[in-house]
Amino acid sequence: MPPQTTATQKSSQKLPANPGETITKLVAGIGNIILGKGDIIRLALSCLLARGHLLIEDLPGMGKTTLAQGLARALGLEFQRIQFTSDLLPADIIGVSIYEREAQTFRFHPGPVFSQVVLADEINRATPRAQSALLEAMEERQVTVEGTTHAVPEPFFVIATQNPSNQTGTFELPESQLDRFLMCVHMGYPDHHAERALLTGGDRREQLASIRPLLTPAELVALQARIPNVHASAALVDYVQALLRFSREAPGFRLGLSPRAGLGLLRCAQAWALIDGRNHVLPEDVQAVLPSVAGHRLQGAEDSTQISQQELLARLRAVPIP
Amino acid sequence: MSITSAPLTRRALAMLLLALTAAAAPHAFHLPLGIMLFVIVCGLWRWMVERAGWPLPGRTLRAVLTIAALSFVVLIFGTVFGRDAGTALLSVMLGLKLLELRNYRDAMLTLFLGCFLVVVMAFHSQEIPVAIALLTALLLLTMALIELHRDPSARGPMRNLQPAAMMLLAAAPLAALMFVLFPRLPAPLWGLPADAHGKTTGLSETMSPGAISQLATSDEIAFRVLFDGAPPAAEDLYWRGPVFWHTDGRNWSVGNHPGMTASPRMRPDFTPLGAPINYTVMLEPTGQSWLFALDLPYTAPAGGVQTEDMFLLTGQPVREPRHYAVTSYSAHRTPELSAAQRERALQLPDANPRTLALGRAWQEEGLAPETALQRALAHFHNEEFHYTLSPPMLSGADPVDSFMFETRAGFCEHYAAAFTVLMRAAGVPARIVTGYQGGERNPIGDHLIVRQRDAHAWAEVWLPAQGWTRVDPTAAVAPERIQHGSADLLARSGINARTRYDFGLRPLLDRVSASWDALNTRWNAWVLAYGPDAQSSLLARFGLRSWLAMTLALAGTIAIVLVLITLLTRSARQPRDPLVELHTRFRSRLARFGIMTEASEGPIALAHRVRQRNPELAANVDMFTALYVAMRYGKKNHTPSDLRHLRRTLANLGR
Structure with a gap:
């Protein structure tokens, strides 16, 4: 397919001089702000490189906003935050057309969604209507307002956070909406040393401001375009398929992983491999991203012995590598 | 986490404990109660660790328990070697291992210990119920083995049963092959402990007052007999065992003479009269090296020889059930006694002076041997002699005198011994034969069952006209013992428990017990009696005559089977990268x-x-x-x- 080839060639021209080193620096740079969470940073970066969106499920105050801001700054991207509340309206997200008397026309004032990195905070506190406005933008990468289509900027990366669903006043995201997030991660508490460094260290806000961009947006797009070309051998694809098949056939799983989940798993593994400085994917890469990519899409079968997601993941993790 | 250190699932633990229980349970019949209790407590403890969160014992407590258990075994058995002490040691060690059972590796070890317990049980008994119990234990152990290696998400309470059964079934041909071809040596191959075969009840190499009456209430089976034609009458069923010549006044023994072991002969030293009786004997282990046969055996079975004393002897003690065919003649004539034999047949110590005096008085009267014999039998019959299963102890220096003139109540060995002493004192050559008398017919299997309570002793006197002649003094006192057998006698003396609780089910019970015995007979004949002799005669038909050839055949067959399996599974498999x-x-x-x-x-x-x-x-x-x-x-x-x-x-x- 000639057009695609040209696109790849074009983007490869914009690749950073040394992608491996750049990525290492990126991880290190963000790691200075979010302490002791190297894996989460790498996962978030994989998700971004695989052109997916990230859902972070955790309690307030765990560093979700800092992570999003740190990513945006290190990648040289613009950043917007939307605090979701129960009275949030779709227009508050995508923007409104306002009549301008001088020009005698309606002019579209883009909402916060028109940003390269969007932090959608506490997404499950808004009504489903508001949620779906964001989710459509995520999936389509464009917003249609009164017949006019507005493309969101490139790259476009949504980080949504979600409170544990057992808290009051939440609208749980339905499975179909959850599926739109490529990954779902849990930040978790920092370990002893990280927490110590956090408590004795300087002001986060100042440190955040001190991060200088390591990539141009164009270079990031070029990196994203490289992900599908990271070599996934037949044996590796066999493994991914074995995982998908297991989730569909083994007892205990209510729903198998969707083809979209399968593709996402492969892309994330490819991104992970690239971050790891390799140009081919290993089963270990798949295993590294598996909990984040598959976890939120799995549900235990409905019977008396409810199986937790952790248990289902453990079973998937035990699938033999062909 | 590697599989070896992975903690056990509750299911696997439950399965393991169940299988070990099944493996240890049959040992309850012979292990001391304390040992068994120890193992049970250890198992329960381990289960409470799982269920109720009890702690596992620490290192110190385990060390103390180990030393205590070891001392316990040594205290009971005086050693840790040998079959019984070894089994006890294995059992307590298994219990101790349960107390540190944490992960896969420990579980595998205890599983193997369980398998070893199963094997060891076969040293103790190979009866049908035990075989079934051991097979069940093996099945459960296999199920536990599968559980240890299985994906814990699989469901179903008996989900391991089918694969385990399939595995055992798949192993059956190899087991059958090993059964047939594995060299069975007459002597234990790799130094089984001396007590590996256990104690067997039955007749012994010596006879003293009270020796046979000990057996009088034992229902244990001595041997079974299948006659080719109609069985002889009950009073002719004398099953000949060792012959005793020598007495010290109390004990009778084979004596220091060559009749027992030396001069084995292919043809016995007597002239058969009348019709031959052909039959097969299925002998239970005796731990002794003689083979019982109907008076008098004419042919010796494979692996056995005829002795001068006209009983059958085999090279090795009978430790496994044994199957042999014999031809006997109940009428016969034996040749003239040699001078040495006559001297031995008249040997008498100085003890029992009153009996000797009685016999010598008859000799001085000039009684012919036949008359003396009749006089002695009449003496037993007419005087106040009693036949009893529980004879009084004869403790003095002259036991025959005490019996003849004081207690006058005895079992067959008392009568046989007294009669023989009398005859010798009267100048008639005489000796004692021990063996069994009678037997009980099993209508289902159509065979005769001879039990330990049929053990008997009788006398033989040498008469010039006929040679050695069987005389049973017991018959003079209690003819019903000979005609109706020991069961009838026991029933009338109220000793046999079977007749006490009847509830009108006797015919049914009899039938069930006859069927069970018939089944056991088959089992003995086809499985247990397959010993060295049966094996060599079977394999000789296929041209395998030496141990070496047999071993090579076994190795060869196994190799062929392995190659076949490899080829078959390989061709079935996809060609692999x-x-x-x-x-x-x-x-x-x-x-x-x-x-x-x-x-x-x-x-x-x-x-x-x-x-x-x-x-x-x-x-x-x-x-x-x-x-x-x-x-x-x-x-x-x-x-x-x-x-x-x-x-x-x-x-x-x-x-």
């Missing part, structure tokens, strides 16, 4: 160093683990992994030289 094959070999090579791999472990993660655990292997493992990963997951093509390099690296691994 040489890389995958190499990686499988790589993993099994690592297993030699105790590095267990899991199928879901990636190659780099595995290499990393090896580097942590066995740094000395790291260089080769890293080299192998790098090349393997490049070929399997990278863009590198599989060139023959790369594959060769991989093989070389694999070969160097761990050199």
Whole structure:
């Protein structure tokens, strides 16, 4: 397919001089702000490189906003935050057309969604209507307002956070909406040393401001375009398929992983491999991203012995590598 | 986490404990109660650790328990060697192992201990119920083994039953092959402890007052007999065993003479009269080396010889059930006594002076041997003599005198001994024969069952007209013992428990017990009696005549079977990627160093683990992994030289 080839060639021209080193620096740079969470940073970066969106499920105050801001700054991207509340309206997200008397026309004032990195905070506190406005933008990468289509900027990366669903006043995201997030991660508490460094260290806000961009947006797009070309051998694809098949056939799983989940798993593994400085994917890469990519899409079968997601993941993790 | 240190699932633990219970349960019949209780307590403790969160005992407590258990065994048995002490030791050690049972490795160890317990039980008994119990234990152990290796998500309470049964079934042909071909040596091959075969009840090499009456209430089976034609009358069923010549006044023994062992002959030294009686004897283990046969045996079975005293002897003590065919003649004429034999047949110590005086008085009267014999029998019949199962103790220096003139109540050995002493004193050559008398017919299997309570002793006197003649003094006192058998006698003396609780079910019970006995007879004949002689005669038909040939046949057959299995499974398998094959070999090579791999472990993660655990292997493992990963997951093509390099690296691994 000639057009695609040209696109790849074009983007490869914009690749950073040394992608491996750049990525290492990126991880290190963000790691200075979010302490002791190297894996989460790498996962978030994989998700971004695989052109997916990230859902972070955790309690307030765990560093979700800092992570999003740190990513945006290190990648040289613009950043917007939307605090979701129960009275949030779709227009508050995508923007409104306002009549301008001088020009005698309606002019579209883009909402916060028109940003390269969007932090959608506490997404499950808004009504489903508001949620779906964001989710459509995520999936389509464009917003249609009164017949006019507005493309969101490139790259476009949504980080949504979600409170544990057992808290009051939440609208749980339905499975179909959850599926739109490529990954779902849990930040978790920092370990002893990280927490110590956090408590004795300087002001986060100042440190955040001190991060200088390591990539141009164009270079990031070029990196994203490289992900599908990271070599996934037949044996590796066999493994991914074995995982998908297991989730569909083994007892205990209510729903198998969707083809979209399968593709996402492969892309994330490819991104992970690239971050790891390799140009081919290993089963270990798949295993590294598996909990984040598959976890939120799995549900235990409905019977008396409810199986937790952790248990289902453990079973998937035990699938033999062909 | 490697599989060896993975904690056990509750299911696996429950399955394991159940299987071990089944393996240990049959031992309850012979192990001391304390040992059994110890094992049970250990098992329950382990279960409470799982269920109720009890702690496992610490190192110190375990050490104390170990020493206590060891001392307990030594205290009871005086040793830790031998079959019984060994079994007890194995059992307590199994119990102790349960107290530190944590992970897969411990579970595998206890499983093997369980299998060993099963094997050991076969030293104690090979009866049908025991065989069934052991097979059940084996099935449960296999199920536990499967549970240990199985994906814990599988469902169903008996989900391991079918695969375990299939495994045992698949192993059955090999087991049958081993059963038939494994060399059965007359002597234990690898030093089984001396008590490996256990004590057997039955007649012994000496006879003293009270020796046979001990057996009088034993229902244990001595042997079974299947006659080719109609069985002889009950009063002719004298099953001949060892012959005793020598007495010290109390004990009778074979004596220091060659009749027992030397001069075995192919043809016995007597002239048969009348019709032959052909039959097969299925002998239970006796621990002695004689074979019982109907008075008088004419042919010796394979592996047995005729002795001068006209009983059958075999080279090795009978430790396994044994099956043999014999021809006997109940009428016969024996040749003239030699001077040495006559002297031995008249040997008398100085003890029992009153009996000797009585006999000598008859000799002085000039009574012919036949008359003296009749006089003695009449003496027993007419005087106040009693036949009793519980004769009074004869403790003095002259036991025959005490019996003849004081207690006058005795069992067959008292009568036989007194009669023989009388005859010798009267100048008639006489000796004692021990064996069994009578038997009970089983209508289902159509065979005769001879039990230990049929044990008997009688006398033989040498008469010039006929040679050795059987005389049973017991018949003069209690003719019903000879005509109706021991069961009838026991029933009338109220000793046999079977007749006490009847509830009108007697015909049914009799039938059930007859069927059970018939089944046991088959089992004995087809399974247990397959000993060295049966094996060599079976294999001789196929031209295998030496142990070496047999061993080679066994090894050859197993090799052929293994090759066939390999070929069959190989052709059924998909042709595999040489890389995958190499990686499988790589993993099994690592297993030699105790590095267990899991199928879901990636190659780099595995290499990393090896580097942590066995740094000395790291260089080769890293080299192998790098090349393997490049070929399997990278863009590198599989060139023959790369594959060769991989093989070389694999070969160097761990050199």
